[in-house]
Amino acid sequence: MAMGRRKQERQEVLFVTSDAFPQAPRHVFYERLNRILAEHEFDQFVEESCRPFYADKRGRPGLVPGVYFRTLFIGYFEGIDSERGMAWRIEDSLSLRAFLGFTLADSPPDHSTLSRTRRLIDVETHEAVFQWMLQVLAGQGLIDGATVGVDATFLEANAALRSIVRKDSGQSYNDFLIGLAKASGIETPTRADLAKIDKKRSKKGSNEDWEHPEDPTAKIMKMKDGSTHLSHKAEHVVDLGEEGHGAILAVVRHDANRGDTQTVLDSVNEATRHLHEIRINSDASRGSLKIEEVVTDKAYHSNDVLKDFAELELRTYVSEPDRGRRDWSEDAGGEAQAAVYANRRRIRGDRGKRLLARRGEILERTFAHCYETGAMRRLHVRGDDNIRKRLLVQAAAFNFSLVMRKLFGAGTPRGFADLLAALCHAISSSWKAIKTSPRCFQESSRKIGGIQTIALPM
Numbered sequence: 001m002a003m004g005r006r007k008q009e010r011q012e013v014l015f016v017t018s019d020a021f022p023q024a025p026r027h028v029f030y031e032r033l034n035r036i037l038a039e040h041e042f043d044q045f046v047e048e049s050c051r052p053f054y055a056d057k058r059g060r061p062g063l064v065p066g067v068y069f070r071t072l073f074i075g076y077f078e079g080i081d082s083e084r085g086m087a088w089r090i091e092d093s094l095s096l097r098a099f100l101g102f103t104l105a106d107s108p109p110d111h112s113t114l115s116r117t118r119r120l121i122d123v124e125t126h127e128a129v130f131q132w133m134l135q136v137l138a139g140q141g142l143i144d145g146a147t148v149g150v151d152a153t154f155l156e157a158n159a160a161l162r163s164i165v166r167k168d169s170g171q172s173y174n175d176f177l178i179g180l181a182k183a184s185g186i187e188t189p190t191r192a193d194l195a196k197i198d199k200k201r202s203k204k205g206s207n208e209d210w211e212h213p214e215d216p217t218a219k220i221m222k223m224k225d226g227s228t229h230l231s232h233k234a235e236h237v238v239d240l241g242e243e244g245h246g247a248i249l250a251v252v253r254h255d256a257n258r259g260d261t262q263t264v265l266d267s268v269n270e271a272t273r274h275l276h277e278i279r280i281n282s283d284a285s286r287g288s289l290k291i292e293e294v295v296t297d298k299a300y301h302s303n304d305v306l307k308d309f310a311e312l313e314l315r316t317y318v319s320e321p322d323r324g325r326r327d328w329s330e331d332a333g334g335e336a337q338a339a340v341y342a343n344r345r346r347i348r349g350d351r352g353k354r355l356l357a358r359r360g361e362i363l364e365r366t367f368a369h370c371y372e373t374g375a376m377r378r379l380h381v382r383g384d385d386n387i388r389k390r391l392l393v394q395a396a397a398f399n400f401s402l403v404m405r406k407l408f409g410a411g412t413p414r415g416f417a418d419l420l421a422a423l424c425h426a427i428s429s430s431w432k433a434i435k436t437s438p439r440c441f442q443e444s445s446r447k448i449g450g451i452q453t454i455a456l457p458m
Contacts, residue, residue, distance in 0.1 A: 016386050027095035029413045033073075033404060034099060040136055042066065052150045053120050067100050068394065069129060071114060074099070076397035076411050081119075081375040084111035116315050118381075118389055126389040130251075131277055133396040137247050138278045138289070142402055143277045144241025146291040147355065148249060149363040150264055150300065152235040153371065155255055155387075156378040157218035159230045164210045173210070207257050215382040225405075231256045232379065234371075235263055236362045236389055240295055241357065244361040245402050248370075249274055251395040253388050261297040265308060269292060293317065295359045299457035301343075303336035310339040317347050317355050367410040369401070370394050373414075 014069045037043070037323050043066040050065040051267035073095060075086050090108045102108055109117075137143050161432045165172055171179075189197075197404045198204060205220045205228065212218050218230035250271035272291055279289045294309060298319040320343070328337045340451040346352045371377045376394055381387055402410030 027413065029097055029408070029410065030099040030403070031078075032408055033400075033443070034201060036407070037070075042069075042132075045132055047128060049125050050121055053122075053125075063113050065121075067109065067123075068114065068117045070100055071109065072390070072393040073397045073400070076370070076374045076375075076394055079373050079375045079414075081378065082111075082380040083114040087111045087114060093247075095175075102315065113453065118386065121389075123385050123388050123392075126392045130392040130399075131274060131371050131395045133399045134247070134249070134274055134278055135281060136403060137245075137399055140244045140406060141243070141250075142406065143239055143275075143278070143289065144244035144249055145239055145249065145278075145289045145291060146242075147239045147240040147244075148271060148291055149240045149270070149295045149359040150235065151238075151297065151359075151363050151367070152233050152254070152260060152263070153367050154221055154223055154231040155234055155376065156223070156303060157212070157215055157217045157230040158379045159212040162222070163231060164212050164230075166209060167211050170213075185305065217384045217387075218382075221256040227326055231372070232387055233258065233263070235260075235267045235368050236363065236395075236435045237267050238361060238366055240358055245406070246365060247399050247402055248366055248395040251391050253391055259307050260296075261302040264294075264296065264300050264305060268314075293355070295355045295363075297359070298317075300415045303340060306339035306343050307336045310335070310342070315346065316343045317352050318343055319347065319356060320344055366395075366398060370398050372387055373412075374398070432443055 028380040033345055046065040054062050070216065071083075071086050071090065074080065074090065075083075078086075078096075080086050080089055087108065087110050090100065090102075094104075097106070098385045099109060102109065134143065162173065166176060174194070177194045177198055178189060179194055181426075186193055207219045210220065212230055212390070215230070218232060220228065221231045222228050223231065233256045235252045236253055237252075238246055239245070239247045239249055243350060245442070250267055252263070252270055254266075268291065273290045275291065291314060293315045295317040296319070298321040301318045301320050306316055306318065316339075320340075326337075326340070347356065374397075375395060376390065379387060379390070381390055405411035
C-alpha cells in the first residue's frame with residue numbers, strides 16, 4: 001500500500017451542488033405527518049379533485065394541490081394567521097421545505113400564488129378535503145357521532161369600521177356625519193363637532209343601514225372583549241360521543257347578526273350530511289355515526305328550537321336561562337311546553353350534567369385550537385367563499401391533529417416539543433431523587449430474581 005503525501009495547497013472548488021451540503025435532521029412531527037398523508041393517498045385524492053381547475057395544456061406553472069393544502073395546514077400547526085406569513089415561514093425553514101417536498105434549489109410558493117390558488121379552487125373542493133379528513137378519522141375509530149355539541153364564536157373581519165358606507169346611497173360614514181352637522185346649522189364642522197353629533201345618535205351602527213363595500217357579509221357586532229368590529233360568525237358542531245375524541249363534524253359561516261337559535265338547525269343538518277357520507281363510504285360499526293343528542297348552552301334555548309329538535313327525534317340538553325314562571329296559555333297544542341319540560345328533566349339528570357360539563361371541556365377546546373393558537377381569530381381574507389375555504393381547511397387540520405395525537409402522542413409540533421420537555425424533566429427529577437436518597441441508591445443494588453444488579457456510581 002502506497003503512503004502518498006499530504007498536499008500543502010489545494011485549489012478550492014468554485015461551485016458546490018446543493019445536495020452536497022450536509023443535511024440536518026428533519027422535524028420528526030412533520031415527517032410522521034407526511035407519512036400518514038401518504039398512507040391514505042392524500043396527494044392522489046386532492047390532485048384528482050382539483051384537476052378541473054388546472055389547464056390541460058401547458059401554461060403558467062401552477063401550485064400543486066398537495067402543496068397548497070399542506071401550506072394551509074402549516075398555518076394551523078405553526079399558528080400563522082396570513083398566507084403571506086406562511087410563505088415567509090416556509091422560506092426560512094428547511095423542515096417545512098422538506099414537508100412540502102422542496103429542496104434548496106426549489107422556490108417555495110409566495111403569498112400571491114397561494115391567494116390565486118385559493119381563489120381558483122372552489123368551496124366544494126375544500127369541503128371535499130374536510131370530508132376526506134373525517135373519513136380518515138372514522139377509519140381510525142375517532143368518531144362516534146351519537147352526541148354532538150354546538151357553539152359559535154365571532155371572528156374579526158378583514159374590514160375596518162371607518163370604511164363602511166350606507167346601503168341606500170353609498171355615502172361614507174364621515175360624509176354622513178358632515179351632512180348631519182350642516183343640517184343642524186354647523187357650516188364647517190370640526191372633528192369634535194362630528195364626534196359630539198355621533199355620540200348623541202341612536203342605532204348608529206345598524207346593519208340594516210351600513211355595510212362594508214368590499215365585504216358586504218361582514219356585520220357590525222360587539223365582540224366578547226367589549227370592542228365593536230365588523231365580524232363573521234363561525235359555528236362548530238363537535239362530536240361529544242362516548243367513543244369520539246372531539247372531532248369537528250361541521251364548521252359553518254353565518255352572518256354575525258343572526259342569532260344562535262336561527263343558525264343551529266342549519267349547522268346540525270350540515271353535520272348530519274357529513275356523517276351520512278361517512279356511513280356510505282365506511283364501516284358504520286365503528287360508531288353510531290348518526291346524531292341522536294344535541295348539547296348546547298343557554299343562548300340556543302327557545303321554544304321553537306326545542307320543538308324542532310323534538311320533531312326530528314333528537315334529544316336535547318340545552319342549558320335553560322332563568323326566565324321565571326312560564327305562561328303556556330297561548331301555546332298551541334302544548335308541543336313547545338312538552339319539549340321544554342323534557343329538556344329540563346334531561347339537563348337535571350346525571351347524564352345531562354355530565355354532557356354539559358363535557359361540552360364545556362371539549363367544545364370550547366376546538367375554538368381555542370382553531371382561532372387562538374391556530375391564529376385565525378382575525379381573518380385576512382374577504383368574501384363568504386374565501387372565509388368558508390379557510391374555515392374548512394383549518395377545521396380539517398384540527399381533525400388531523402387528533403389522528404396525530406392518537407398515533408404519535410402529540411397533535412401539534414408545540415405539543416411534541418412539550419412532550420419531549422416533560423420527558424426530560426421526568427428523567428431529570430428521577431435521577432435527582434436517586435442521588436439525594438441513599439436508601440433508594442442502596443436498594444438499587446439488591447438482588448432481583450437471583451441476578452445481582454450494579455448501582456451506578458454517585
